[in-house]
């Protein structure tokens with residue numbers, strides 16, 4: 438299992454041999470020790486990316502695509518071992534890890550196919566005197582910072598388009614879950630990615646090591662997935678070099694159930710929207726907003742399913758305590774617990790699937806991302822109120838709506854202030870679709886045709902006759 442820094446195609450220790458420990462959240466025990474990069478190590482990684490950028494940009498798109506395709510095959514072949522490693526460092530059940538691996542690998546297959554479709558335009562200027570040529574070129578060296586909740590997929594959806602576009606990169610995985618990314622580095626080398634194109638820096642001194650890279654004039658793009666709080670400060674730092682920036686930040690997804698919804702579909706969708714990744718997903722439904730005529734039945738059927746759902750540990754004690762605190766706050770304000778709602782005894786950072794009703798909108802979980810297996814149910818009386826409630830948040834990543842009415846669905850998806858909407862479905866993530874948010878959920882899109890554009894510059898050439 439690789440545990441060193443990956444720089445210029447070499448595995449090496451951090452300066453002075455510094456290391457930090459990675460914990461298994463199911464037991465609280467140390468799982469591995471990995472290199473703890475210094476500022477100089479971070480700079481060495483950027484040096485390596487900058488050194489090969491021009492050569493890499495000149496490679497044939499088909500060759501770049503083939504590397505991604507091979508990496509897709511290797512990841513798929515190694516699903517079992519990667520899933521074990523991911524579960525050990527992150528805590529989600531093995532079945533969830535396998536789902537993530539299939540999803541994460543698919544970004545490589547998708548962008549392998551996009552690499553050969555980068556193109557431009559040729560047109561005649563309106564006055565007929567010149568010709569206008571438009572071409573796409575790689576943005577240049579990128580810095581990628583990823584969170585712990587999807588240790589593979591949050592990386593592949595940045596690495597895939599960057600490789601396809603011809604960009605080099607430094608990637609920094611979350612220090613809670615660095616092992617999957619290190620394994621991915623090994624896979625990329627095996628798939629034939631030239632030395633220096635992808636460099637991996639693991640560190641506990643995150644802000645200190647990242648900031649000089651963001652302020653380095655050789656860096657051309659910053660792409661970040663994580664909390665809105667950290668994202669805001671990185672946007673400020675990136676202003677200095679006027680970097681291209683993509684931000685995939687927090688969410689507070691509403692899950693709307695209208696009076697004409699098919700309740701079977703709604704309960705099944707609710708399970709997916711809430712329990713994927715044990716609720717530790719930016720796309721997790723955070724507020725269940727249900728028509729008053731259905732609320733009781735929906736909540737009791739949903740609670741029955743939640744009570745049977747597999748339980749896993751949350752990523753760390755801090756995360757588990759935050760979830761418990763939000764539930765206690767709702768309970769103090771009158772919420773009724775249908776299932777779960779208490780921290781269990783024993784080792785590990787477990788929290789049970791929980792459904793709450795009678796939650797007032799003053800409860801903290803109305804505005805704050807829960808990031809755990811907790812579902813508060815709220816009620817509404819008419820469609821305008823439902824939309825107002827759904828949009829009453831600083832976030833705008835995703836929303837889910839269940840209705841059997843075609844025209845209601847159109848009005849709802851047009852009225853929601855979110856980058857993504859699931860109609861009668863509880864999962865929207867799809868490598869062939871543009872993933873991303875509005876408002877404090879960030880900007881930029883990952884996946885789909887749009888995903889590669891984030892890594893390309895448009896250049897126009899005027900040709901005189």
Ligand code: NAP
Pocket residue numbers: 582583584585586587591609610611612613640641643644647648662663664665667668670671684685686687688718719720806834874878
């Ligand atoms: P986080 O604390 O913001 O951390 C995310 C990444 O940023 C980690 O690699 C972290 O490194 C790094 N980081 C922390 N402080 C930094 C700094 N000062 N400078 C540079 N990098 C810094 O978020 P998290 O708790 O890991 O992840 C959960 C959040 O991510 C949630 O809000 C969730 O909604 C969001 N998320 C969004 C999406 C999306 O696509 N919109 C997807 C997944 C998650 P360390 O680990 O070393 O601290």
